[in-house]
Amino acid sequence: MADTLVHVQQLQKSFVKNEKAELVLKDISMEIKKGETVAVLGKSGCGKSTLLNLIGGFHEPTKGTVLFDGAEVQGPSRRAIMLFQHYALLPWKNVLANVELALEPEGLSADEQRARAEKYLALVGLQDSLGQFPSELSGGMQQRVAIARALAIQPEMILMDEPFAALDTFTRYYLQDELLRIQQEEKTNIVLVTHDIDEAVYLADRVFIMDANPGRIRRTVPIELPKPRDRSDRDFQYYRRLILDEFNFSRQEEQLEYNI
Numbered sequence: 001m002a003d004t005l006v007h008v009q010q011l012q013k014s015f016v017k018n019e020k021a022e023l024v025l026k027d028i029s030m031e032i033k034k035g036e037t038v039a040v041l042g043k044s045g046c047g048k049s050t051l052l053n054l055i056g057g058f059h060e061p062t063k064g065t066v067l068f069d070g071a072e073v074q075g076p077s078r079r080a081i082m083l084f085q086h087y088a089l090l091p092w093k094n095v096l097a098n099v100e101l102a103l104e105p106e107g108l109s110a111d112e113q114r115a116r117a118e119k120y121l122a123l124v125g126l127q128d129s130l131g132q133f134p135s136e137l138s139g140g141m142q143q144r145v146a147i148a149r150a151l152a153i154q155p156e157m158i159l160m161d162e163p164f165a166a167l168d169t170f171t172r173y174y175l176q177d178e179l180l181r182i183q184q185e186e187k188t189n190i191v192l193v194t195h196d197i198d199e200a201v202y203l204a205d206r207v208f209i210m211d212a213n214p215g216r217i218r219r220t221v222p223i224e225l226p227k228p229r230d231r232s233d234r235d236f237q238y239y240r241r242l243i244l245d246e247f248n249f250s251r252q253e254e255q256l257e258y259n260i
Ligand SMILES: Nc1ncnc2c1ncn2[C@@H]1O[C@H](COP(=O)(O)OP(=O)(O)OP(=O)(O)O)[C@@H](O)[C@H]1O
Pocket: 015, 016, 017, 024, 042, 043, 044, 045, 046, 047, 048, 049, 050, 051
C-alpha cells in the first residue's frame, strides 16, 4: 500500500543455542505507515531488539519477509539508521567530526558535508559544542550528537533501541520532547524499542505489545491523543493504565522492571 513504509510478514527468527535452534520470534506481522512513530514494548528477552534488527536488515529472518517501501530488506541500508542506547561516538573525534564522518558515503563536497552536519547539530541544540569531544559532554549531549548523526544521513526511518534508557528522568523527558519536535519537522519514521511505558505513550502513534517465548505481538494499541501530549492528562493516564494492565502490573504478578 502506498502509505505503508514497512511491511513485516509472518516473520520468524531462530537462533542456535547450545546446538539447538531456539525460536525467538514467531509469526510477527505488522505494518508501519509513512510518517508514523511506533513503539515496541515487552519483557526483557521477548525479542524486541531482534525484531528491530530484522527490520533494519542486520539479521536475516528464518522465515517470512520484511518489506521496506515495497522492496524486500536484504541488508542494512542508509534509508533506515539504528540509534543505540550507548551513543557509539568516536572518542578521538570532536562533535562535528563525528557527524561528518557518518556523511562520508554521501559523496558531498567538504563544504556541503560541513553545512549538513552543522544544520543537524543546530537542530539538536549543539551549535556551540562543535569542537568538543565526547568525554567533555554529558550523556544527554552525547545522545543528541548521535541523534544529529542519524538525522544528518536523512534516513526515512530511525530505529531506536532504548535510546534514553541510560539517562536520568529529566534528561530523558527533555530528549523525548526534542525528538518529538524534530520528528514533526523532519517527518522521519521512528521505531522505538523501550522498557518505558510512559515514553511509549508520550511518543508513539501506536504501541506494539509483545509476549515472550516465543516473541510475538500480543496487542497493538493506537494512542489517539494529539501531540505534544500532557503526561498528567487523564487520557494519557488511561493509555498508561491500559498498557500496565496488559502486563498485569496492577496485580503485582510481574517483577517491576519498567520505568513508570
Ligand atoms: N545473536 C544472537 N545469538 C543468539 N541468541 C540471540 C542473539 N540475539 C538475541 N538472542 C536471543 O534472543 C532472545 C531475544 O533477545 P532480544 O535482545 O531480542 O530481546 P529484548 O526483548 O530486546 O531484550 P532486552 O529488553 O533485555 O534488551 C534472547 O533469548 C537472546 O538471548
